[in-house]
Amino acid sequence: MIYTVTFNPKTAALKPIVAYGDYSMGGNRMSDLVNKVEAQGESVVFGFNGDAYDTSNGVSLGIVINDGKLISSSGSTYGWGMTANGDVKYGNAVLPMTFTANGNSVPIAHVNKERKQNTSGVYLMTEDFSAYTNSTEPGVEVVLNVDPGQDGLRIGQAHNLTVQKVVNVNANP
Numbered sequence: 001m002i003y004t005v006t007f008n009p010k011t012a013a014l015k016p017i018v019a020y021g022d023y024s025m026g027g028n029r030m031s032d033l034v035n036k037v038e039a040q041g042e043s044v045v046f047g048f049n050g051d052a053y054d055t056s057n058g059v060s061l062g063i064v065i066n067d068g069k070l071i072s073s074s075g076s077t078y079g080w081g082m083t084a085n086g087d088v089k090y091g092n093a094v095l096p097m098t099f100t101a102n103g104n105s106v107p108i109a110h111v112n113k114e115r116k117q118n119t120s121g122v123y124l125m126t127e128d129f130s131a132y133t134n135s136t137e138p139g140v141e142v143v144l145n146v147d148p149g150q151d152g153l154r155i156g157q158a159h160n161l162t163v164q165k166v167v168n169v170n171a172n173p
Contacts, residue, residue, distance in 0.1 A: 005046045009086035014045055016082045018066040024112050025130040027058020050080070057114050057134070063093040070153040071128050073097070073111040099124075099161075111153065115139060126152060133169075141167045 007014060019037050021028035034044045051062040063074035065081065079093030097108040099122075109121025112129040116136040124144075125133050133141055144161040146152070153159060 005048075009082055009088065011086075017042060017044075018064060018071070019047075020060070020064065020066075020071065020128075023130045024064065024072050024128050025057055025059050025114065025134065027053060054114070059112070059114055063095060065155060068154050069128075069151065070095070070111055070155055073108075073113065075110070075113060095155075097124075124153075128152065135169050137169075139169050141169055143167065 009016070017037055019028075019033040021033060021036065030047055030049070034047055037044055051060045051064070053060050060072050061075045062072075063079045064071040073095055074093040077092060077094055078090070080088065080090040082088055097111065098105045099108060100106070106122055108124050111124045112126060113123060114134055114136070115123045135141065143164040143166075145164050147160040147162065150159055
């Protein structure tokens, strides 16, 4: 069975909502996402899966940004989205990211993607990923605290982070 929805985001009294559950890792059923959004006082008219995902962990393969907050970087080169005024955007979803430590600039390979099979890059996990990093490969994990007054990773903003602890991961516990 196939359903289609047609609406004009510039004239309809509807707003898009990005719903991904408590964490971006783990995946969620559409009915659970609808229930969560409606529990927050919103009315859901329709919903659809807007991205492909890693079937082993439910993590989105594409970029996920919600109200300017980066939830997950893109594992591919294309993405789509809607601006606040209803414009639909499609195109390059590569988001160059770096961090600076002790005066050295280091590229970030991914944000909130499971660090598996490719351990050569720097992966940044936030509280939106999961309660755990779930790493399956050995590596070094640095736990960072966002300085007070900052709400997650905001697109186009610099962030001050402090190191809470460094963990050497030998295998997935």
